[in-house]
Amino acid sequence: MQANIDLQGLRVGITGGTSGLGLALVRQLAEKGASIAFVARTAANVERVGAETGAQGIVADIGKKDDIYPIAMQISANLGGVDVLINNASSLGPVPLALLADTECEELEAALVVNVLGAFRLTKALFGALAASAREGRGGLVINISSDAAVNAYPGWGAYGASKAALAHLTAIWDAESKGDGIRFVALDPGDMDTPLHALALPDADRSTLKDPELAAAEIIEKMLDALPSHDALTAGAHA
Template sequence: MAVAIVTGASRGLGRALALALAERGWDVVVGGRSGGALAELAAGQPRIRVVVGDVTDAWHRTALLTTAWDLGGLDLVVNNAGVLGGEGLATTAELSLDELRRAFEVNVIAPLGLAQEALPMLRAAGGALINISSDAAVEAYPTWGGYGSTKAALDLWSAVLAHEEESVRVWWVDPGEMRTAMYAAADAAAAAEAPLPEQEAVPGLLALLDARPPSGRYLAAALAVRGDDTAAGTVTDTVGADAAERGVAR
């Protein structure tokens, strides 16, 4: 049976995706800092295993992988955990350097650490890595410079990894606007009008897993609309498109 790790699963996209994978018969190892929320998520879900902790801690990442190994291996890692950096957003002139360092630790360095440790198992399984990105990685929005810069860095190392790995698919995905607590902290009015994660983002990610297109940057909304037909027209990153043309992930 397929095994996945989903970080940041105590709420929002991570929670919705973990439930959707479990419903499909996946064994899912979920990580997050809220033990209560994770326990609630796993209640009545025998396929969901909980590992409480902070993804920036090496011991926590090792615990996620050990739990997956005990389940029989690892087919998928979803780096979903993320922070805005501080309580909200700020102009570039007012960005807190301490909060920005924390955001880079959570959004860039911790996902890379988990990916590095997971690669041997993913290679053995011909598995996949999904890094959750943002349109703020490629568009310049006022006050989003700190968060966007972390996602841009995540995108870049994802694209490089896609060139380097032949047996592992590397997908970095823009989930689109979602009604989540993190988005509400940035823009409560926009978040209230956004779809829930399970309405667009999760169907898009499931379509990605079904179709297994080449490594690249994808838009969840486009994947959800196209369904399994993701082989063309949905790679949005030029590096990812070049990787697909060269057969980086086969």
């Protein structure tokens, strides 16, 4: 990762910003000067991360339809627009993990509501702001956090994997449809990480075999920079 990148002026919205990958992204982007608005459900955690990083915290639930427009309005108002949206918040579905035959319909629905509908609704609500950013040559990028469970059939991961597969294909279609607006859509798989979500899914997993979320965040930021139209300006003179 290029250590001296200055992201001053870059406006980034992040969902699920108080733990795991989302928290690592908030920390690293804030350290590099980006303006961040992040979303999470627990007020105490939002306050803590906001105080630590200087990022703007929003207490809301991406899985609740009625929260979406307030989230979008607060992101736009706090940042003065949005250049990059990172849809990171995720739901496992049933906990503990269950075979599809043992998964309740409501548990599958819960995974789809957060992992697909939540990301879709928030992106749709911010589409105009993202298009404006693209017209200004600032950004216009949506990063949807996917998983290898979207392409590999892991027993027990049916609700999560199916929802992430839907998100990945949704991303590809939206990218094809949004070229005229200048907005890019990418789905990124960060790999198996040592996060609270992974621990919830596989509590007995060997943590030494899992990727550090800080490393995954650095990799995602590299890919974000490659996709931004302002990449050259952001990285000029940035090589350590």
